[in-house]
Amino acid sequence: MVDELKIAETKIPPIRNGTVIDHIANGQSLNVLKILGVNESNIDSVISIGMHVKSSKGNGWKDMIKVEDRELHPNEVDKIALIAPDATIAIIRDYYIAEKFKVKLEDHIVGLAKCSNPNCITNRGEPVVPEFDVESRNPPRLRCAYCDRTLTNISDNLL
Numbered sequence: 688m689v690d691e692l693k694i695a696e697t698k699i700p701p702i703r704n705g706t707v708i709d710h711i712a713n714g715q716s717l718n719v720l721k722i723l724g725v726n727e728s729n730i731d732s733v734i735s736i737g738m739h740v741k742s743s744k745g746n747g748w749k750d751m752i753k754v755e756d757r758e759l760h761p762n763e764v765d766k767i768a769l770i771a772p773d774a775t776i777a778i779i780r781d782y783y784i785a786e787k788f789k790v791k792l793e794d795h796i797v798g799l800a801k802c803s804n805p806n807c808i809t810n811r812g813e814p815v816v817p818e819f820d821v822e823s824r825n826p827p828r829l830r831c832a833y834c835d836r837t838l839t840n841i842s843d844n845l846l
């Protein structure tokens with residue numbers, strides 16, 4: 688039987704070596720690219736983005752990204768979890784999946800984002816690393832461990 692959802696995904700070209708970030712929350716792919724620090728002057732391999740792709744898991748839409756010749760740093764994976772907690776990371780070697788795992792959103796976040804409250808102790812030039820408690824997971828909502836404020840826009844406040 689023809690799997691129409693698989694066909695939709697295969698419109699995004701396969702890669703020989705690199706990383707597939709799949710099951711990104713719908714609309715978050717550009718924020719994931721920002722986490723990867725992609726800009727035209729620092730990358731010399733192909734990146735393909737699927738935005739608003741039908742998810743084969745049945746529940747609506749997702750984004751996905753395929754990056755050639757690049758594997759992710761743990762710090763990047765941790766940040767992706769903050770905006771796309773269902774994302775899966777597949778490492779592709781010679782066209783096959785060599786490794787695959789899901790991002791993990793911890794209960795307590797240290798040092799990945801800054802507080803959006805300008806008066807917070809973490810924003811006053813003191814040597815205090817920002818910390819957050821995860822209040823809800825999907826979509827993620829973070830509360831500052833110092834001033835209690837809910838982080839309004841996570842992707843704009845990533846460090």
Ligand SMILES: Nc1ncnc2c1ncn2[C@@H]1O[C@H](COP(=O)(O)OP(=O)(O)OP(=O)(O)O)[C@@H](O)[C@H]1O
Pocket residue numbers: 696700701702703707709743751753775777779782783784787
């Ligand atoms: N060589 C490749 N180049 C590009 N993308 C690939 C390659 N091999 C696999 N992928 C992609 O990597 C992701 C994970 O592959 P997998 O075969 O585990 O998919 P799946 O069975 O649909 O799993 P899931 O339940 O995570 O959707 C998919 O999005 C798939 O399209």
Ligand SMILES: [Mg+2]
Pocket residue numbers: 743
């Ligand atoms: Mg799939």
Ligand SMILES: [Zn+2]
Pocket residue numbers: 802803804807808809831832833834835836
């Ligand atoms: Zn704060």
